[in-house]
Amino acid sequence: MKPILGSQRAKLGILAVLGLLGAGAWWASADANPEQAAPAPRILRFATWDGSESLLIQQRIAAAFEARHPGVKVQVEAYGGGYNQKLSAAFGAGNPPDVMYMWNFPQYQRVLEPLDAYLARDARIDKADFVPGLWRFSTVWDADQKQSRIYGVPAGFTAQVIYYNKDMLDRAGLAYPQEGWTWGQLRQMAQRLRNPAAKAYGFGLDVNPDPYDFQSYLWSAGGRMLGADGVSVQGHLNSPESKAMFAYLQELLRSDTVGTLGVGDGRNQRQMFVSDKVAMLLDGSAFRLELAQDRKRFGVVGLPSFQGRPAQSVLSVSALAMAKSGQQKDLAWDFIQFFSSAEAVRLRGNDLPVLLSVAAEQGLAQDPLVRPFYAMAESMKESPAHLLNPRWMRAQDVVRDAIQEVFLSKQGDSGAILDRAALKAERRLR
Structure with missing residues (x-):
């Protein structure tokens, strides 16, 4: 109402100066007539x-x-x-x-x-x-x-899938990966695609991932970050199954089979994929649109299975x-x-x-x-941690730091790192 009253006072002041009382009466009636004023949406x-x-x-x-x-x-x-x-x-x-x-x-x-x-x-x-x-x-x-x-x-x-660079696979004479493939097959392909002279890798691993996305790796190994009770982190983040997946990925990094993404200069995964520095990586559907803009030849395939277990993707x-x-x-x-x-x-x-x-x-x-x-x-059978406990964000940073520590540590014991992180994260939830 204040703007309306203010405009009325201004009009009346002008009318008094000009002495146009007749016109003033017309303006006043127009303001007062709801049929001539458009209703506010x-x-x-x-x-x-x-x-x-x-x-x-x-x-x-x-x-x-x-x-x-x-x-x-x-x-x-x-x-x-x-x-x-x-x-x-x-x-x-x-x-x-x-x-x-x-x-x-x-x-x-x-x-x-x-x-x-x-x-x-x-x-x-x-x-x-x-x-x-x-x-x-x-x-x-x-x-x-x-x-x-x-x-x-x-x-x-x-969901999450594996993107593969058709140009790099064609030059290496490798067949494109097919549904139902395994982490062992991914490793063999990555070794064939590794080119130290060109600083090119067969697979790029995000070593500073969002813990939410990383659940795909653990679920595919039979592990998880949080138990079904919504509180227990110990026995899950540091379970034998989870440790096995961490150890496998850590060994790929130590053997220089895969390259790191998410750290250092030039580690942007889109740039590395488009410039033929990385032949395979894990990502969601938005990456597909980015590569289409770059006119890059690529394909997608479901996640590989690990140790005989079906692959699962977080959504x-x-x-x-x-x-x-x-x-x-x-x-x-x-x-x-x-x-x-x-x-x-x-x-x-x-x-x-x-x-x-x-x-x-x-x-x-x-x-x-x-x-x-x-x-x-359709592969997702587990529940993401945040759906099991609304306070999960209190523990997520601990998990993030542990993942990064495991991957960036050259000689560190991934098992001990996960044990400490599981204890600390669980304390934040209790």
């Missing part, structure tokens, strides 16, 4: 961590939603870097967005609206049409209600959630539903389709550069 706030092309796509989806809801304006808030801090600050200030991208549901559970009732009465969302396993990431145990509840609708995902899953304190939840739900519709999923060309129907429609089951992501998505 309803603002729906949508927070995203994306930028660049993905942000533009989301803005187009917002515009399409507005076209179907006259009088509604979707305010896309691009938080970018520091997304979690900005979102937490918004909740702390009592001013959260209506709808938001979310991944860490256990941490934010108490400030999010449960969506079970919305899903039960809305046939527009078919849970069975989503890639298997995605809903578990937004399903959290509600201790007060003594039941699991859904707090988000899946919006995007990626990175994003979902749309709703603020529990929101004042326009029906509108927020309509936006979430539209964002999850086939129409919007088709628009999100930077994401792997979360809807099986759209993936089938686009022939992705036959696309060799996409099919492995869906196959690895």
Whole structure:
């Protein structure tokens, strides 16, 4: 109201100076007549961590939603870097967005609206049409209600795969890796591809990885970072199975069979892959889009198995959630539903389709550069640590430091490093 009153006072002052009382009466009546003033739009706030092309796509989806809801304006808030801090600050200030991208549901559970009732009465969302396993990431145990509840609708995902450099494999006369391959086969290929004179490696290992992503290595070996009880780190991070995988990777580094990524100058994996310094590496679906921009010849294949166990990949899953304190939840739900519709999923060309129907429609089951992501998505049997304990972030830095210490240590005992880290991490959770 203050801007309106201020403009009225300014107009009256001008009228007094000019003596145009008749015109003043006309202006006053125009301000007072609601039929001649355009109603203010309803603002729906949508927070995203994306930028660049993905942000533009989301803005187009917002515009399409507005076209179907006259009088509604979707305010896309691009938080970018520091997304979690900005979102937490918004909740702390009592001013959260209506709808938001979310991944860490256990941490934010108490400030999010449960969506079970919305899903039960809305046939527009078919849970069975989503890639298997995605809903578990937004399903959290509600201790007060003594039941699991859904707090988000899946919006995007990626599994982890091995990318291979076709140019390097062709020059070495090597066949491309096939599904069902093993770590032993990867090592043999890496040894054939190693070229000290060109400073080229057959495989690049990220020695400063996000612990979340590193769970793929441990699961494939039969290990894990955290026990099913959500508290026990000892006996898991430092289990014989976990130690075996660490020792195997450490030996590859010590024998100079593989190169290091994530440390030092020139260790950017995209640059090394494109410049033929690394023939194989592990990454998610976003890397596929980067290599396509570089016009690089590459292929993808599922993760190799280790010691006879089936390979498992961790999934990175994003979902749309709703603020529990929101004042326009029906509108927020309509936006979430539209964002999850086939129409919007088709628009999100930077994401792997979360809807099986759209993936089938686009022939992705036959696309060799996409099919492995869906196959690895079905491989995940374990639960990521953060879903087992909302306080996992307290222990994650300890695990990160231990991984880096193991890989950067030339003579260190990886077993002893993991034993110390498991004890320290568990103390932070208890």
